[in-house]
Amino acid sequence: MIKAKQKPIAEIQQLIAPYNNVLVLGCGTCVTISFAGGEKEVAMLASSLRIASAMAGKQHTFTEATVQRQCEWEFIDAIANQIKRADAVLSLACGVGVQALAERYPDKVILPGVNTTFLGMAVEHGVLVERCRACGDCVLGLTAGICPIARCAKNLLNGPCGGSQSGKCEVNPETDCAWQLIYDRLGRLGQLDRLDAIMPPKDWSKDYDGGPRKIVREDLKL
């Protein structure tokens, strides 16, 4: 799922400073699961902003709402009235949700309250890790189900660099070396010989280098 992290409160305060009535809008899907922008986080953030505003002697009002998914028209259409009443919307959804609001409400100021961080999962409670870069050309079938694009800081496709030590990455000793993981797993699967093949340069045009990506399914269009 999409993982996000709330922006520092000082940055949020700066973003919303010019607006008196701010709607803090949560999203009930990915950011709820990553504890960054669900109903609970909306309540906590709105209350912190209210306190800060009162302490600064300002007259800001903060209303709260959370929709199931900010990235779908039907859900954001349903709260049109609340959005219209606010001077600005502080969205705690991922960048997709923020942009959906901006597109649907062209005259409204829409501000991001979280930094959309990566596609990943919680490996344990409170620990979220990146697992996919959405590169558009999956290589997991060649790398024992471990992604060297998302999980190697140098995007290596042909084995570990010289900074792999004791299973860890030189860039962050808390991060597992993706190629150590691939090596170990290929060994377990009896497929170490796969490492001998030279993986050719990647087609990055399927990644963001090819420009914004689009999938059109004629069979599904109404």
Added chain:
Amino acid sequence: MKSGSNLEKVLTSGQFAATGELGPPKSADPEVIRHKAAFLKGITDAVNITDNQTAIVRMSSISVGTMLLGLGVEPTIQMTCRDRNRLAIQSDLLGASALGIKNLLCLTGDHLKFGNHPTARGAHDLDSVQLLSMVKSMRDEKKFACGEEMDVEPRFFIGAAENPFADPFDYRPYRLGKKMAAGADFVQTQLIYNVPKFREFMRRVCDLGLDKKGFILAGVGPIKSIGMARYMQKSVPGMDVPEEVITRLKGVPKEKVREEGIRQCADMIREIREIPGVAGVHVMAIEWEEAVHQIMELAGLLPRPKV
């Protein structure tokens, strides 16, 4: 001959090769290059010029290489995958070859995090194995990475790096083999201080027949101070500095540590030279180019062969 470089000639004639290293300055001052080059001229068979090493911006490897040609020192330019995509790499290599540069070391490059522009975007369009294979097909098939053909190909003696001490240790010889299969004519290793472990690595490399497929130059370098040794031991990923190396330096008075570091480096060269499959040494005296002459003298590697 693939490139006809001095380094290629020394190695193919079966003589024990020695290469040096020159770190370009963090400025546009050509005087630094002339000063450093004077310490290395005639002392090693070729001199590597690092490419923004440790991800710190410095004078470019190719421009320094061109200056070295004018000073009568054979350069080995380095090219990392960190700062350039495949277009920039190919274009720079065409230019380097046109300028007369004949040796090229292909690297992934240290991560940006370690340098002075940690917020920059890393290119990493290719990895070092793909870079080797691209340069080889430019040279041997006159083909760009996209498959288009060129009239005049860049003729490089192609090098790769390998770190025998990084993990997974069992995989390292195979990775070396992969780099040779991709196009490496020679290999320069990471700094060696753990000679027994390097010997084991080379035994495995020779078992795979890789010493016959390319030339392996062992990386060595003098230690300047106990602090530097401790830093490399504890903080540089992929470095293996055994305690006895430090013990030897601790055995001399503080003002003699540099001298002892030079002697220790020379002793290591003599020891490594006896390891089967080692075709030469790559002496990395980082920001200490003046030490190389003495190391080479003490190691019995002077004068250099004329080929």
